[in-house]
Amino acid sequence: MKAAKAVPVLMYHHVSPNPGLVTVAPQTFEYQMAQLAAKGYTALTADRFLAFLGGEAEVPEKSVLITFDDAYLDNYVYAYPILQRHGLHAVIFAVSGWIGEGACRPHAGEASAADLPACPNHRRCTLAIQDGRADEVMLRWAEIGRMEADGTMEIHSHTHSHLRWDKLHPDRGERLARVAEDLRRSRETLRQRLGRADRHLCWPWGYFEPEYLDAATQAGFAAQYSVAKGINRRGGDPRQIYRMVVKDRCGNWLASRLWIYRRPLLGALYLKLRGK
Numbered sequence: 001m002k003a004a005k006a007v008p009v010l011m012y013h014h015v016s017p018n019p020g021l022v023t024v025a026p027q028t029f030e031y032q033m034a035q036l037a038a039k040g041y042t043a044l045t046a047d048r049f050l051a052f053l054g055g056e057a058e059v060p061e062k063s064v065l066i067t068f069d070d071a072y073l074d075n076y077v078y079a080y081p082i083l084q085r086h087g088l089h090a091v092i093f094a095v096s097g098w099i100g101e102g103a104c105r106p107h108a109g110e111a112s113a114a115d116l117p118a119c120p121n122h123r124r125c126t127l128a129i130q131d132g133r134a135d136e137v138m139l140r141w142a143e144i145g146r147m148e149a150d151g152t153m154e155i156h157s158h159t160h161s162h163l164r165w166d167k168l169h170p171d172r173g174e175r176l177a178r179v180a181e182d183l184r185r186s187r188e189t190l191r192q193r194l195g196r197a198d199r200h201l202c203w204p205w206g207y208f209e210p211e212y213l214d215a216a217t218q219a220g221f222a223a224q225y226s227v228a229k230g231i232n233r234r235g236g237d238p239r240q241i242y243r244m245v246v247k248d249r250c251g252n253w254l255a256s257r258l259w260i261y262r263r264p265l266l267g268a269l270y271l272k273l274r275g276k
């Protein structure tokens with residue numbers, strides 16, 4: 001086996017037929033996942049990716065980490081059956097305070113289009129959450145349980161409440177205390193619901209201050225994911241994990257970017273030329 005020198009981390013939010021910000025159409029997602037499978041990519045678990053970063057494990061040359069932010073209902077309705085069909089694995093960073101109770105709703109792998117729950121666009125999802133109707137647009141614990149049970153998805157922390165503490169708390173001491181408390185609540189909620197201690201944290205909006213990184217480490221998060229562009233090479237910093245935004249594009253777009261992001265020197269040059 002040729003071992004990977006760098007592993008690209010893909011960032012998705014919505015997979016939905018309703019166009020909007022940060023949304024990939026189900027047909028595009030199907031195309032992209034089929035392409036990954038056809039080209040022989042291994043979709044890592046978060047722990048295996050972390051072991052690669054730390055130099056403790058080798059992973060196949062063509063490895064990738066697939067991630068979703070926020071834990072929208074459409075991840076279950078549209079993305080989950082596609083990943084399952086291609087035998088690919090992905091990570092959902094969930095806002096633990098937004099996950100609902102109740103039974104699993106139907107997904108596209110088992111129900112006809114008319115019977116699927118509405119999956120509104122990003123703006124409408126944001127409004128629903130603000131209105132206290134998060135359950136209409138976000139995942140439920142039962143759906144998370146089902147996706148984890150067959151090994152298709154794994155859930156990690158995107159904090160408990162997805163706040164911009166810097167805008168809410170000008171006082172630095174107060175702000176850091178709130179961040180620490182939120183991370184503790186998120187980790188405790190996931191521990192109670194999923195029965196394990198979470199080690200992977202994704203910062204909301206990719207925003208963090210240097211002290212946040214220490215707060216997360218102290219809370220028990222070994223891996224911290226940003227929205228910055230960069231190359232995740234072996235021996236890289238697990239508190240600065242880079243991700244690439246996946247666009248709603250078919251053709252060679254994804255494959256060509258993965259080819260670049262798997263090559264540390266070429267990838268760094270590419271990002272430099274693009275001013276990142």
Ligand SMILES: [Zn+2]
Pocket residue numbers: 069070158162203204205
């Ligand atoms: Zn988010």
